[in-house]
Amino acid sequence: MDHLRRPPPPAVRPGRQVRTRHVLLYEVDFVAEDGIRWTYGYELSATRVEAEWLHSYPRGRRRVWLDGDASRDEEYDFPGGRIQDRARLARTTRPNALFLSHAGTDNHPQLTPIFHWFDRNLWWIDCCPRVAGTAWPQAPRSASPRHEGHPHPGRTR
DSSP: OHHHHOOOOTTOEEEEEEEOSSOEEEEEEEEOTTSOEEEEEEEEOSSSEEEEEEEEOGGGOOEEEEEEETTSSSOEEOGGGOSTTHHHHHHHSOTTSOHHHHHHHTTOTTTHHHHHHHHHHOOOOOOSOSSTTOOOOOOOOSSOTTTTTOSSTTOOO
8 A cells, every 4th residue: 555655756736636516627737847837627517628728837937828618609718829720629629528638649749748748647546446345456567557557448538
């Protein structure tokens, strides 16, 4: 059980997850390989992504890259025009898909490194054993933590 007590790397603030009756909110702060702090989060309902945001903090000042809100007429806002090809990505992102996931799987030149940060650094730990009396899942030991040792390979996003 030592793997469950290990604190996260100092560059990462553990994600916070809040479940309300209708919406699940998830947000994580992290420091990318280039040393820049980022915040990424989203809100999910049973049928769609309600909100999604991506901010960077170069030199300590917040830059909004993405501000998505499904309740607005224009769902996505890209202040500063930082994201290339944003109109196509916004048009082709399904209502029940995350913009960042879509951009990452589409090999978007700016957003794929952020998408890959999650793939390489975020470990999913199932806190609830599937069968009473079974052991807690072990922390992955491979270079690709999202598959090996995960109780549900493929259900990582």
